[in-house]
Amino acid sequence: MSTAPTSAPVPLNDPLLQDDPIRAYREMRREHGSVVPVLLDGGIPAWLVLGYRELHQITGDPELFSRDSELWNQWDAIPDDWPLLAMIGRRQPSIMHTVGESHRRRAAMLVDALESVNPFELRARTERFADELIDAISPRGAADIIAEYAMRLPVRVLAWVYGFSDEEGPGLVTALNDIADARDHDQSGQMLLLTSMARLVADRRAKPVDDVVSRMLADPAGYTDEEVMHDLTVMLGAGHLPTADWIGNSLRLMLTDSRFAASLFGGRNSVAEAMNEVLWEDTPNQNVAGRWASRDTQLGGRRIGAGDLLLLGLQGANSDPRIRTDGSALTGGNNAHFSFGHGEHRCPFPAQEIAEVIARTGIEVVLDRLPDIDLAVPAESLVRRPSPFMRGLSALPVTFTPTPATGTV
Incomplete structure (x- = not known):
């Protein structure tokens, strides 16, 4: 060197x-x-x-x-x-390791596939999953908003984006979080993730529909099932943890900084401002x-x-x-x-939009459903996960007035 x-x-x-x-x-x-x-x-x-x-x-x-x-x-x-x-x-064999013209063609394929995601359906599905997670904690009056919410929402939504069934979603949540935490059983998480991706790709190869995976397989460049499977796995990993930390870091800012107090009473501009400030000052990546x-x-x-x-x-x-x-x-x-990179290897713009919809909707559901949410511990006691690469909270303990579940299905 x-x-x-x-x-x-x-x-x-x-x-x-x-x-x-x-x-x-x-x-x-x-x-x-x-x-x-x-x-x-x-x-x-x-x-x-x-x-x-x-x-x-x-x-x-x-x-x-x-x-x-x-x-x-x-x-x-x-x-x-x-x-x-x-x-x-x-x-x-994934987009992460392609260079030159090969990368540019691969990136164009991913952009085309991700542009098939309807933003209105994406927001509606994010709200549904977010409500389900809040339903599980709202009657208790206390929760760790990281482990019980932020670390569960993005992967669940992204699994739907790819075309996984609702029944498969919870298993993928557990698998990806085990991998992110590098737990002892993360090998089983990796195996579940890879086998699930391989099965989804094989299903779409046999019976295409108008979705992300089918568009990737139908690209004129003729990518193999293995290449598509690796790209999907990379996108899921790259989309989940940073978005979860974007939610967590934004909520921490809003709960600890008086400039964003209006958001706790329904102010929506402050949500966007807090999210943008996090990308400048406390970015997940x-x-x-x-x-x-x-x-x-x-x-x-x-x-x-x-x-x-x-x-x-x-x-x-x-x-x-x-x-x-x-x-x-x-x-x-x-x-x-x-925060999303720069140049030809930056996060594709449609992926940025998907992450923003998931993060903003997730934050707004928290504020709507738990309007008096407050920190359960002193702000200075909050701990970050030990990593020089990613910045996110280990936990965000909060309290709120207990409320019945909405009965969302």
Whole structure:
């Protein structure tokens, strides 16, 4: 890995990145500049790009900064049980590992398929599932809104989007959350997820209908069942946890910041403003792996070697003082953040819209059904999941006036 004289690399598992990432990024930037040498698990070197302009440069030049992980110059040092292997991974038959024209064709196929989702049906189905979840907790007067709501809603809606039956939905919720939590039985969760996807794809291949999976299979490029299955699995994983954290982080902001008190009494503009502020200040996708330099180059005053891994510091770029000169919170319509990525590998626009409908509807159902919702613990006691890559709450304990279930079916 190429570098210039500098202070010691920063361990990416530094507790400060979990406890106070904005401070951590500020200290990294002051010590190292906009491109920071970091160490991943096992002392594996990488670069964390915190500069807004530098991140724009990386994501806008897929030839120089490739998505092809086979370029990595550290593979010889990576053990088979390396904990980040699933996140970075060797090339697989999914859109995550395609590059160039192949990626552009694959992305166009996904955009076409996702555009088949009717936004009115999506909102109605999200409301239905959200009401079912609130029905389960509303008579108690207390709940953990993360485990019992936010971590259950997005995957249930996305399962419907793909075409899974309502009976299959709860099992997929459990499987994907087990994988996200890396529980001891996450292997069984992965197996359930993959076998369910394979069965759905086989069913649609045999009997097409006008839905997401059938459109993917009917694309003129002629993608195989395995390729479609892997793309669906990637989209489900990429859509679930970030959307769940978007719900949780937005509700935390609204319950702890007086600027959003109106939302607790039905103000809808404040919901959108809180959600947008989270994408700037507390984004679920903090750091993303990654890009690999296809040749020796320069970035942010650093010498980057061919095959070096660059991590996309989305939250660091969002808070770059060179573009946030006054330091004010961005709650309005400014959506020039990096929370959905940038360039040809960014989250497809229809997928962003689906995530926004799920998150906003989920938040509004909470506020409608539990109008006096309040934190059950001091705000400073809330704990984040330990991860330098994703930012979400471990729990959000709340209280509210108990109410009967609505009887939604």
